[in-house]
Amino acid sequence: QKEVEQDPGPLSVPEGAIVSLNCTYSNSAFQYFMWYRQYSRKGPELLMYTYSSGNKEDGRFTAQVDKSSKYISLFIRDSQPSDSATYLCAMREGAQKLVFGQGTRLTINP
Amino acid sequence: EAQVTQNPRYLITVTGKKLTVTCSQNMNHEYMSWYRQDPGLGLRQIYYSMNVEVTDKGDVPEGYKVSRKEKRNFPLILESPSPNQTSLYFCASSPGLAGGRAGETQYFGPGTRLLVL
Numbered sequence: 001q002k003e004v005e006q007d008p009g010p011l012s013v014p015e016g017a018i019v020s021l022n023c024t025y026s027n028s029a030f031q032y033f034m035w036y037r038q039y040s041r042k043g044p045e046l047l048m049y050t051y052s053s054g055n056k057e058d059g060r061f062t063a064q065v066d067k068s069s070k071y072i073s074l075f076i077r078d079s080q081p082s083d084s085a086t087y088l089c090a091m092r093e094g095a096q097k098l099v100f101g102q103g104t105r106l107t108i109n110p
Numbered sequence: 111e112a113q114v115t116q117n118p119r120y121l122i123t124v125t126g127k128k129l130t131v132t133c134s135q136n137m138n139h140e141y142m143s144w145y146r147q148d149p150g151l152g153l154r155q156i157y158y159s160m161n162v163e164v165t166d167k168g169d170v171p172e173g174y175k176v177s178r179k180e181k182r183n184f185p186l187i188l189e190s191p192s193p194n195q196t197s198l199y200f201c202a203s204s205p206g207l208a209g210g211r212a213g214e215t216q217y218f219g220p221g222t223r224l225l226v227l
Contacts, residue, residue, distance in 0.1 A: 008150060043114075043200050043218025044153070088152060097143075097168060098216070102152035 004029050006089055006101030015110050019076040021102045023089035026070065027050075030091040033065050035074045038086045038103065047087070048074060079108045112137045114219035116201050122225045123191055129214070131186045131222050133201030141204045142184040143168070143216070144176065146197040159184055191226045199224050 005032040006023045013019055029043075032051055036044035048058045056063045062075040070088070071102075076083055089101040114135045122124040123129055125128075135142065155168030156214040159178040173195055184203075188195060201219040 006152070041221070042220055043202070044216075045218065046215045049215075090153075095160060097155050100145075100153040102150060 001026060003065060004089065004101045006092060006100050007104055008108060010105040012107045012109060013079060015079060015081060015108055017079050018106075019074075019079050019083070019106060019108075020104070021074040021076075021089075022106050023072050023091075024070055025072075025091060025099075027093060028067070028070065028078075029092075029093040030094050031094065032091045032092050033063070033072050034098075035061075035063055036088040036100075038088060040085075044088055044094050081108045081110050084108050112217070114201055114203055114217050116219040116222050118222060119220060120223050125192055126190050128226075129188050129191060131188075131199060131201075131224070133186065133219060134182050134183045135184075135201075135203040135204060135217070136182065136206075137217065138181065139203035139205055140218075141179070141216075142178065143202045144174070144184070144186045145200045145202065146170065146195075147200060147221075148197050150172075156186070156199075184214065185215050191224075193226050196224060196226045 004025045035048040037047045038044040041110045048064050050065050053065045053067045064073040084107045086103045086105045088103040090098045092098045117132045133164040140161045140202040145153045147153050151171040155169050156174050157176040159165045165176050199222045
């Protein structure tokens, strides 16, 4: 079993829809949770960062962490074609290395 | 401009021919790392370095070497490449792993696409 599981998609939704992206994990010691966005032919870039449980909002993006269920989510409101990318969850325990999910390819259709 | 650069961006080589992919960052970051990205497997860490002369294995280090003689450079060496090392490689750097947003903001290079025949 992988430490971090993420549905690879692809996921295709119409413009304006609410998008929900999810990851589950098995290591209960993970404390830091991140979402990276990767456009085609580019390196990943940090989108959202959360420490421990709870919600964090940044514009149209909301990250949720539920440590009791070992489940994290990224919500995108009012999705735009420019949001089309691969989204990778990542997490780590203390000062250890990052562990990434497989990435979900998202397409927003105009 | 703050950035991580990798060279070459694209490389086609043959089995057994040693190659080096260079990585350089201009942000004075302590932490640097190499990943490979394969379809269905996501990003997997090959090696990382906490600082100069300090390197450690990631999840998939077999067949790779690294060195960290200077803070800004972290080359990835394939002594005898094999076809299963065909992949997309990313170098990344961050201020450290102490936690907090700064520590989580890993800056990724543009990627090196390697094909080993």
